[in-house]
Amino acid sequence: MYSDLLANLNPEQREAVTLPPLNEHGQAQSGLILAGAGSGKTRVLTTRIAWLIQTGQVSPIGVMAVTFTNKAAKEMLVRLGAMLPINTRGMWIGTFHGLCNRLLRAHHKEAGLPSTFQILDTQDQLSAIKRLLKGLKVDDEKYPAKQLQYFIGHAKERGQRARDLSVGDDFQAKMAQLYEAYDEQCQREGVVDFAELLLRSYELLKHNEAIRTHYQERFRHILIDEFQDTNALQYAWLKLLSGHSQIPVNVSGAGSSAVFAVGDDDQSIYAFRGADVENMRLYEKQFHPLMVKLEQNYRSHGHILDAANHIIANNSERLGKNLRTDAGHGELVRVYDAPSDHAEAAWLVDEIKALVNSGIKRTEIALLYRSNAQSRIIEHALFSAAIPYRVYGGLRFFERAEIKHALAYLRLLENPNDDTSFSRVVNFPTRGIGARSIEALQDEARAQQCSLYLAATTLTGKAGASLSGFVRLVDHMREATRHNTLPETVEFVIQHSGLIQHYLGEREGQDRVENLQELINAATAFIAEEGFGQDAPAAMLPGENAPGVVEVSPLAAFLSHASLEAGDNQAQAGQDAVQLMTVHSAKGLEFTAVFITGLEEGLFPHENSVNEQNGLEEERRLMYVAITRAKERLYLSHTQSRMLHGQVRYNMPSRFLEELPSDSLKWLTPKAKDARWGGASRSSGSTWQDGYTRQREYESNDFFDSGSARQLPPKRVGSASTAVTRMAAPPRGNYPFKIGQNVFHTKFGEGRVTGLEGNDADARAQVNFKRHGVKWLQLSIAKLAAID
Ligand code: ATP
Numbered sequence: 001m002y003s004d005l006l007a008n009l010n011p012e013q014r015e016a017v018t019l020p021p022l023n024e025h026g027q028a029q030s031g032l033i034l035a036g037a038g039s040g041k042t043r044v045l046t047t048r049i050a051w052l053i054q055t056g057q058v059s060p061i062g063v064m065a066v067t068f069t070n071k072a073a074k075e076m077l078v079r080l081g082a083m084l085p086i087n088t089r090g091m092w093i094g095t096f097h098g099l100c101n102r103l104l105r106a107h108h109k110e111a112g113l114p115s116t117f118q119i120l121d122t123q124d125q126l127s128a129i130k131r132l133l134k135g136l137k138v139d140d141e142k143y144p145a146k147q148l149q150y151f152i153g154h155a156k157e158r159g160q161r162a163r164d165l166s167v168g169d170d171f172q173a174k175m176a177q178l179y180e181a182y183d184e185q186c187q188r189e190g191v192v193d194f195a196e197l198l199l200r201s202y203e204l205l206k207h208n209e210a211i212r213t214h215y216q217e218r219f220r221h222i223l224i225d226e227f228q229d230t231n232a233l234q235y236a237w238l239k240l241l242s243g244h245s246q247i248p249v250n251v252s253g254a255g256s257s258a259v260f261a262v263g264d265d266d267q268s269i270y271a272f273r274g275a276d277v278e279n280m281r282l283y284e285k286q287f288h289p290l291m292v293k294l295e296q297n298y299r300s301h302g303h304i305l306d307a308a309n310h311i312i313a314n315n316s317e318r319l320g321k322n323l324r325t326d327a328g329h330g331e332l333v334r335v336y337d338a339p340s341d342h343a344e345a346a347w348l349v350d351e352i353k354a355l356v357n358s359g360i361k362r363t364e365i366a367l368l369y370r371s372n373a374q375s376r377i378i379e380h381a382l383f384s385a386a387i388p389y390r391v392y393g394g395l396r397f398f399e400r401a402e403i404k405h406a407l408a409y410l411r412l413l414e415n416p417n418d419d420t421s422f423s424r425v426v427n428f429p430t431r432g433i434g435a436r437s438i439e440a441l442q443d444e445a446r447a448q449q450c451s452l453y454l455a456a457t458t459l460t461g462k463a464g465a466s467l468s469g470f471v472r473l474v475d476h477m478r479e480a481t482r483h484n485t486l487p488e489t490v491e492f493v494i495q496h497s498g499l500i501q502h503y504l505g506e507r508e509g510q511d512r513v514e515n516l517q518e519l520i521n522a523a524t525a526f527i528a529e530e531g532f533g534q535d536a537p538a539a540m541l542p543g544e545n546a547p548g549v550v551e552v553s554p555l556a557a558f559l560s561h562a563s564l565e566a567g568d569n570q571a572q573a574g575q576d577a578v579q580l581m582t583v584h585s586a587k588g589l590e591f592t593a594v595f596i597t598g599l600e601e602g603l604f605p606h607e608n609s610v611n612e613q614n615g616l617e618e619e620r621r622l623m624y625v626a627i628t629r630a631k632e633r634l635y636l637s638h639t640q641s642r643m644l645h646g647q648v649r650y651n652m653p654s655r656f657l658e659e660l661p662s663d664s665l666k667w668l669t670p671k672a673k674d675a676r677w678g679g680a681s682r683s684s685g686s687t688w689q690d691g692y693t694r695q696r697e698y699e700s701n702d703f704f705d706s707g708s709a710r711q712l713p714p715k716r717v718g719s720a721s722t723a724v725t726r727m728a729a730p731p732r733g734n735y736p737f738k739i740g741q742n743v744f745h746t747k748f749g750e751g752r753v754t755g756l757e758g759n760d761a762d763a764r765a766q767v768n769f770k771r772h773g774v775k776w777l778q779l780s781i782a783k784l785a786a787i788d
């Protein structure tokens, strides 16, 4: 009975789940659910799929659902499996990248790709670009590889090939030319980057009417989670596939498909990657969806929700909605002011221990940070305290060097023309192939317009001899594993490539050897999860074993998985571990307790964003996402000094702390022994001070003076967004500058003084530079001049 499915929903959610997918003329009717965090959007979307299937409006193969992460896709499949007695395997539920990969695998010929095409991750792409620039003898000071990578990604996200670009100046013309050369190189090598997966499948659908019609008729329902973070190309892709674009579609006249989008404009946090919240407005205009708003939050307790509502109210560009909860106020949001990043990490460890002692599972505790680089000190503290943890994002299992080496060998078995993989392992482990041989090989490949692998078979002389040894090794591995299963193939390759041997000989290689062995386990788990037969040879196509399953060999599927997967196969998978991740990767997730660390100006909000209204609003949305991950407990911390990118930075507390409702906060005073200006309070030993007193000090802007230089509350003067200062002590120094003064720095250019602290030789100024953002400068050494 489908009413069971709807029993656990509130009336608005039920309305959303059961929005009619057809209008009164029998044409597809789209829907839009616009709602704040934790209001059940994802739950509604999953339930709608179940409802559509259970009521016979669509079969499982007629549904396509797009999630933001692989983790979310897996969860959705598990939930669906629990709601319905159906086999969810083979359903098209995945990320845009995952689904496009599937489409291209199924139609590689029409898409102009080899069946064995490999996916370049961001790092691989950068090395491919560097190789290209070197080959073309381009000055990479003038045309930096990273900039070209960004240029290419940006163009592809807007659906533009090099020929579609209108180039304003010589620099852009050259970049466009390099973009074209890069695409040619990828084509030659049979590799595609992430953005290419999307663009190539968009072009496939656009130019191939038969394929387009096939999928349009098949996917009668397309559902999209986190719609606010789609980019222009994804939106165009969706329009095309659902039959809402200008191109004449549907020879059979079957009409378009019903799109069901759920999203929250306040959680749009990927503008830097081309996501455009404008798509929500476009969607309203072009798809004429029925709309439902959800306002009840089921995730967070009251104080947490108040904090979220307060923060986001500071943004001006909003579609506007509210969230309420029946869960009661719950606990206050705790704020901790640490003297240093080490003290912050030590405090995290203490709090986590206390939470775990109170019965909270470690997987229910998340440590969030704005930048990946922040995780190192936290990881170190957790490690030293023997607290199991897991890092999402950052260096994931499949991104570790040893794993990438093993994957490169496996890729060469699939596709020997993959030059990126070839270059990675041709001399790893070292086999006496010197830089000169490789250069000769690259020249040869360029002259012959062929892959490095093919060139290696024709090269003569000394270089030719050592290279052909490598080619023989790869060919031998391919032959020898022809009938092996995937885990056997992986095992064979890590042994015979010499990788295991190599790392065994390294002083700290044991971990790497274990990771390589873990790759065999990952392969075993993969074929079980994907439903490949346990005995299926790695290199053979498994055959159509379920409707909608695309023919692809276990090895090819595993390699795509390794490129697309977001680190679900870490060594400690399954263990109860604290969850570490950036705020970006926490989107859509929820935890009983959440720590948001590093709440400092320049870090969160990020220094690149603070000078622009849009940038700042995006940071604020990111803060909103972070806060709304918490169910019961929320902790916020900031430090006064932090080592980042090799520099000690003295940071102001984040402006976001000031935007929070003071009634919902509880300030924790740091343990006195850690205090940077310790002194009077040292006598209070390790007891915690009453947060309330601290809060009053903070609000009254009085200096706390107990007769000695004790740590003072953060203080801010002027408007929240511009003039900021922390008075570490009543400034006794004779500063040559005043707050608000315009200054010039030889490296950073023009800026305005926004803060002053310290004395004499220690005096520092905070300057907001027009082009370089906020920086703290030591006045005794900085080359700073007043300009008015
Ligand atoms: P986000 O914007 O963060 O992605 P969301 O809107 O997708 O959030 P969900 O993750 O679907 O929200 O739901 C948040 C939490 O509330 C989940 O734990 C979900 O199971 C629960 N929930 C949603 N609706 C209900 C309901 N009607 N009754 C009880 N719990 C609910």
Ligand code: MG
Pocket: 041, 042, 043, 225, 588
């Ligand atoms: Mg969600």
